[in-house]
Amino acid sequence: MxxxxxxxxxxxxxxxxxxxxxxxxxxxxxxxxxxxxxxxxxxxxxxxxxxxxxxxxxxxxxxxxxxxxxxxxxGKDKPDTAGPLTAPSGANGEDGLAIPVGEESAKSTLAVWEDFRCPACKGFEDGYRSTIHELTDSGQLRVEYHLATLIDGNMGGSGSVHAANAAACAQDAGKFPEYHDVLFENQPAETDDAYAKNSRLIELAGKVDGLATGAFEKCVEDGTHNSWVAKSHEAFQKGGFSGTPTVLLNGKNIYQDRSMTPAKLKRMVQQADKG
Missing domain, CATH: 1.20.5 (Single alpha-helices involved in coiled-coils or other helix-helix interfaces)
Structure with a gap:
């Protein structure tokens, strides 16, 4: 085409x-x-x-x-703190609220406010325990322990009260320093109210030679010192302290000193001992 x-x-x-x-x-x-x-x-x-x-x-x-x-x-399992106030054996200070450890003649006094459920208290104890023992054993330092129940109020539960009562029972048996250390060494998590169980507190007493006796168990189960513990915590609140631990060396708050170390504490106590 x-x-x-x-x-x-x-x-x-x-x-x-x-x-x-x-x-x-x-x-x-x-x-x-x-x-x-x-x-x-x-x-x-x-x-x-x-x-x-x-x-x-x-x-x-x-x-x-x-x-x-x-x-x-x-509000669960709150211990009875309304009974008669029974201070542990050897307690001294105002209203008998301090548990003393060390020689009365020591030139330095360390006042320690603690809660057995308090993680910061455990941190202080873990860091300073050996130094404090050394100074109290040598007669250079006297420690006065005051027991508070701050964590029970903040987190709920009753482990702080139960543990403090058990520690007071250990004081009756002349075993407070050893049992005090055991409680902090075996401290449960802050949210775990394991110390509310008397069975656990009695079990831990087995780690202290001669403490796990019928008298100790009865003291723990009966909450013999619960009212004393409540009075001690009331004194803590009235003291205007910011929290636990509160650590006073001869009346001066040394826990707030950021430069404080076990070595520095030791030097301060030794200097005071020399006059």
Missing amino acids: DLGPGRRGAPPRFVLRDVSEKNREGKRTARERLAEERDKQKKAEKRRRVLVVGGAVVGVLALAGVIGVVAANA
Whole structure:
């Protein structure tokens, strides 16, 4: 067929229409893919928001559960502190609220306010225990221990009261320093009210030679010194102290001294001993 001058070899028009349609189809397909991708992103973002909100709800519920447990424990198994005030043997100071360790003739006195559930108190004891023993054994230092029940009030439970009563019972048996150390060495987590169980306190007495006796067990089970413990904590509150431990060397709060170390404490006591 003769296409005439100037038209020989020109592409048929239907081919151009086909290419144009393909281009439009390609653009349409690209738009659809873009729309689909955006739709996927929206759905993914929606799922993410649902997960975040759901996680937040779970977190709030979990926190509420913890608060509920603490609140439930706060009033549970509270020891009777309304009985007659019975100070442990050898207690001295105002109202007989201090348990002394060391020679009365020592020129330095260390007043220590502690709670057997208090992690910071354990930290102090772990760091200073050997130095304090060395100084009390040498007659250079006298320590007066005051027992508080701060953690019972903050966390709920009654482990602070029970442990303090057991420590006072150990004082009756002449075993306070040894049992005091055992309680801090075996201190449970702050949120674990393990010391509320007299059975645990009696079990730990087995780590002190001669303490696990019928008299000690009865003293622990009866809560003989509970009222004394309550009076001791009342004195702690009236003292205006910021927390436990509070450590006073000859009336000066040394626990707040950031430069204080066992070595520095030892030097201060030795200097006082030399006059």
